[in-house]
Amino acid sequence: MMLEMTQKEEKFIIPIGPQHPALKEPGHFEFAVDGELVTDATVRLGYVHRGIEKGAEARNWNQNLYLVERICGICSHIHAFTYARGVERLAEVEVPPRAQAIRVLVAELERIHSHMLWFGVAAHEAGFDTLFMFSWRDRETIMDILEGLTGNRVNYSANVLGGVKFDVTDEHRKTILEAVDFMEKRTKHYLNVVTTDAMFLQRTRGIGVANLQQAHRLGILGPTARASGVKRDVRVDAPYSAYKQFPIKMVVETAGDLEARFVVRLKELFESYRLIREILNNMPEGDLQVKRFPRRIKPGEVISRVEAPRGEVFYYIRSNGGEMPERLKVRTPTMMNMASVLAMAVGHQLADMPMLLVGIDPCFSCNDRGVAICNSKGDHDQWTWERLRQHGIDFYAEKV
Amino acid sequence: MLSEPITPVEDLLKQAEAILIPWIPEEAIQGLDDGYPLMLNYTDRRIKVTGTGFPDCLDVNVSAEELLTVIQTLLDNDWGYLATITGVDLGVEAGEIEVLYHFCHGTAVVTLSVKVPRENPVVPSICGIIPSASFYERELLEMFGVTITNTPNTDHLFLPDNWPDNTYPLRKDFVMHAN
Amino acid sequence: MKIATMFSDVVGSFWKKPATVQYPFERVEAPTRLRGKLEWDPEKCTGCSLCSKDCPADAIEIITIDKKAKRFVMQYHMDRCTYCAQCIESCRFSCIEMSDEQWELAATSKVPFEVSYGREEDLAEALAKFALADTVETE
Ligand code: SF4
Ligand code: SF4
Numbered sequence: 001m002m003l004e005m006t007q008k009e010e011k012f013i014i015p016i017g018p019q020h021p022a023l024k025e026p027g028h029f030e031f032a033v034d035g036e037l038v039t040d041a042t043v044r045l046g047y048v049h050r051g052i053e054k055g056a057e058a059r060n061w062n063q064n065l066y067l068v069e070r071i072c073g074i075c076s077h078i079h080a081f082t083y084a085r086g087v088e089r090l091a092e093v094e095v096p097p098r099a100q101a102i103r104v105l106v107a108e109l110e111r112i113h114s115h116m117l118w119f120g121v122a123a124h125e126a127g128f129d130t131l132f133m134f135s136w137r138d139r140e141t142i143m144d145i146l147e148g149l150t151g152n153r154v155n156y157s158a159n160v161l162g163g164v165k166f167d168v169t170d171e172h173r174k175t176i177l178e179a180v181d182f183m184e185k186r187t188k189h190y191l192n193v194v195t196t197d198a199m200f201l202q203r204t205r206g207i208g209v210a211n212l213q214q215a216h217r218l219g220i221l222g223p224t225a226r227a228s229g230v231k232r233d234v235r236v237d238a239p240y241s242a243y244k245q246f247p248i249k250m251v252v253e254t255a256g257d258l259e260a261r262f263v264v265r266l267k268e269l270f271e272s273y274r275l276i277r278e279i280l281n282n283m284p285e286g287d288l289q290v291k292r293f294p295r296r297i298k299p300g301e302v303i304s305r306v307e308a309p310r311g312e313v314f315y316y317i318r319s320n321g322g323e324m325p326e327r328l329k330v331r332t333p334t335m336m337n338m339a340s341v342l343a344m345a346v347g348h349q350l351a352d353m354p355m356l357l358v359g360i361d362p363c364f365s366c367n368d369r370g371v372a373i374c375n376s377k378g379d380h381d382q383w384t385w386e387r388l389r390q391h392g393i394d395f396y397a398e399k400v
Numbered sequence: 401m402l403s404e405p406i407t408p409v410e411d412l413l414k415q416a417e418a419i420l421i422p423w424i425p426e427e428a429i430q431g432l433d434d435g436y437p438l439m440l441n442y443t444d445r446r447i448k449v450t451g452t453g454f455p456d457c458l459d460v461n462v463s464a465e466e467l468l469t470v471i472q473t474l475l476d477n478d479w480g481y482l483a484t485i486t487g488v489d490l491g492v493e494a495g496e497i498e499v500l501y502h503f504c505h506g507t508a509v510v511t512l513s514v515k516v517p518r519e520n521p522v523v524p525s526i527c528g529i530i531p532s533a534s535f536y537e538r539e540l541l542e543m544f545g546v547t548i549t550n551t552p553n554t555d556h557l558f559l560p561d562n563w564p565d566n567t568y569p570l571r572k573d574f575v576m577h578a579n
Numbered sequence: 580m581k582i583a584t585m586f587s588d589v590v591g592s593f594w595k596k597p598a599t600v601q602y603p604f605e606r607v608e609a610p611t612r613l614r615g616k617l618e619w620d621p622e623k624c625t626g627c628s629l630c631s632k633d634c635p636a637d638a639i640e641i642i643t644i645d646k647k648a649k650r651f652v653m654q655y656h657m658d659r660c661t662y663c664a665q666c667i668e669s670c671r672f673s674c675i676e677m678s679d680e681q682w683e684l685a686a687t688s689k690v691p692f693e694v695s696y697g698r699e700e701d702l703a704e705a706l707a708k709f710a711l712a713d714t715v716e717t718e
Contacts, residue, residue, distance in 0.1 A: 049558040054569055059635065066635035066663045130585045137598045148610040151677075157614070157663045165664060166612065189588075197584040219481065219532035232481075238507035303457065303502065303509050305483070316486045316502070331484035339532055 014350070016388070027338070033350055041345040043338060056328040061087055061161060061297060064325065069155050071330065074117060076155045077103075077110045078308040079330075084159045085241060086304030086317045091161075091297045097242070097284035099163040104242040105279050106150065106158045107306075108272045109176075112183065113142040114309035115265045118358070119190065122262070125354040126203045127393035131193060138186045141179045148172065163289030173280050180273045187269045194262045202396055204258035208344050208356045211256050218340040221333040222311020224360045227264040228256035234307040246278050258359045296323055310334055310360075334360070351395035354388060412508035416458050419477045420470065420510070459511045464523050467514055471501065471529055480505030482526075485536040487544040489518070489572045497521045497544055497571075516546065518571075525551035543570040614662040615682035619653045619696040623672045626651045630666035630675060639666060644701050644708075652697035652705040658689060 016029040027047070032040035052071060056064045069080040081103055088095055095103075116139035123131035143153050149172055150156035150165075158164050168176075194200055210220065215228035225232055229252055235243045236250045251267045253260040301318040311333025318327040337360035345356055462470050474480065480503040488498040499521075501512040514523055525548045526533050537548045538557040545568040548554075556563065568574060600607055609615075626646060631639040638660040644650040667675045686692065695702055 045557055051569065060633065062633040062665055062669065063635040066661060066665060130589060134585065134588050140598070148612065151612040151614040152662065155663070160668045165668060193584045196581045198582050217531060305504065314483050314502070316500070318488060327488045329486040335535055336532060339535055
């Protein structure tokens with residue numbers, strides 16, 4: 001990899017990435033540092049740009065359901081859900097209530113596994129591997145349920161246009177309720193750990209603060225925004241699908257630091273557990289799919305918004321009356337949150353960067369990322385992300 | 401922590417209408433008192449009744465010159481937040497590119513639509529009002545080749561650095577190589 | 580503030596068996612809904628090709644031997660299949676099923692991924708036709 005060495009007013013630029021497991025897309029960051037302090041940050045995305053929006057214009061409405069499901073490996077269901085909901089509104093098809101309940105059920109299960117995954121990785125970046133291992137072990141309970149319920153661990157493929165593919169049987173109901181009880185117990189424990197453990201708080205309390213105004217200005221979304229007191233959650237503001245019937249409460253914290261982001265996400269899990277129980281105990285009866293879904297969809301356009309684990313997913317779909325969409329626009333929450341990291345990075349220690357980046361819950365994909373430290377003489381030495389992470393851990397270990 | 405009760409979408413849209421009234425043409429306003437007229441015409445979009453028979457979108461066509469004023473008016477009245485900017489290529493025949501600015505407030509979505517000629521598409525940057533729009537503008541620039549005046553950053557965001565000039569992948573005349 | 584809040588978890592784990600499984604010596608049974616390899620029943624097929632039209636991965640080809648006699652062959656490209664089950668939804672005659680047993684599908688060559696389904700005589704005829712077409716093309 002060729003590294004561009006730039007020098008701004010006697011300050012060092014530290015490029016990180018593009019190979020960078022802390023993000024959904026490998027991203028290339030450049031942090032300008034003054035000693036240990038970060039004074040400027042920029043990002044370059046698109047290393048895994050797959051042209052999905054263009055590709056969607058050449059596939060029929062059914063095929064696109066699976067294309068969008070593969071936008072993200074963690075919130076796969078959410079994308080298919082948003083897309084299906086949009087197309088159904090465009091076609092003026094009413095999805096049966098039981099199907100809507102199942103969609104929301106899978107969405108909430110997905111939120112649990114996504115938050116637990118993030119929780120583990122964040123713990124790992126903080127050097128707290130015990131927490132990482134245990135939270136991932138617990139997450140496996142949810143993965144097993146999703147596999148048993150839908151037939152796959154990752155791309156659940158639960159949706160079809162006009163409904164869902166499978167039913168929730170009594171047997172599933174029992175296993176899900178048991179798992180939710182177990183997870184609730186564990187989440188309580190984890191909430192206690194992140195709010196009381198001295199070592200952990202040292203890495204999270206008062207770090208990466210974005211106050212309410214900043215959060216608004218930066219357009220932060222999802223749990224990251226709610227940790228800064230922004231009352232914005234599509235499930236509450238604009239209830240869709242079965243959330244109309246099974247309302248959810250919004251979890252808001254005001255501190256705006258990393259600790260608040262942990263607390264918001266963990267507290268959100270309790271809401272998910274409650275909602276899952278409620279859905280399972282009051283499952284509407286009826287069909288799983290509409291009889292026929294049109295292959296051609298009349299001209300028009302629609303906006304579909306859904307709250308993914310990381311924030312609002314926004315779809316704009318336009319049809320010209322054919323078998324394929326004319327335009328499919330996808331806006332994922334990480335895009336906005338990424339911009340916020342850049343702004344928040346300024347004024348922080350280089351050692352805080354790993355935690356700041358994971359704080360917005362980007363997706364984790366690869367294993368080793370290259371970091372190069374350049375000094376003013378122009379020679380540079382290669383850092384791996386592992387070394388930056390270790391730098392963060394050592395930096396704080398020395399302070400104790 | 402329960403949030404405040406949800407404002408009905410009708411009220412939100414009425415507010416938006418009141419704010420945007422200078423830019424809504426006469427024909428569209430007529431008949432607004434008795435509910436929302438169904439205006440789903442593809443080319444002449446105003447207030448839309450979507451799938452569930454439920455109006456939740458207000459679309460307003462504005463010119464590129466008016467755009468900043470309209471957005472400023474929306475923000476001054478504290479109506480919603482910018483969700484994203486969408487570009488749509490209306491095709492070689494239509495000869496236009498449509499740039500859509502989506503604002504969300506609760507259940508309601510206001511979309512400002514700016515149509516610019518395909519040959520020389522220019523819109524003003526809104527980063528002066530909404531700084532976080534920079535990513536969206538960069539995307540619009542590289543995917544559709546829309547010139548954005550005064551935008552702070554014109555670097556590629558998603559496309560590779562060695563991407564050929566004047567090649568805009570989301571335009572309709574850009575053909576993907578299958579397989 | 581406390582220290583070592585995870586201590587009890589760690590100590591507790593000494594008396595528990597590991598959470599992981601020693602695959603392939605030990606196997607966890609796959610759930611019955613698992614989406615594995617496709618299975619196709621030629622008897623019910625009407626040759627409508629909806630399955631192949633809706634397949635997002637272009638993994639199915641329906642080859643018509645004789646439309647009137649309802650003789651079709653399915654060429655299933657397993658290496659392209661994403662196991663999404665859309666074909667099952669699209670087929671109105673329930674010809675397609677997914678196996679919950681055949682999911683360890685890794686192979687060292689591409690050959691096992693080309694699967695042809697159909698009645699024996701139809702398969703033979705399809706093969707003959709293809710061989711013929713091949714020779715015509717090469718000439
Ligand atoms: S499961 Fe999906 S990818 Fe596989 S053949 Fe069927 S439709 Fe195609
Ligand atoms: S959809 Fe069913 S009936 Fe139609 S070709 Fe495929 S398998 Fe045969």
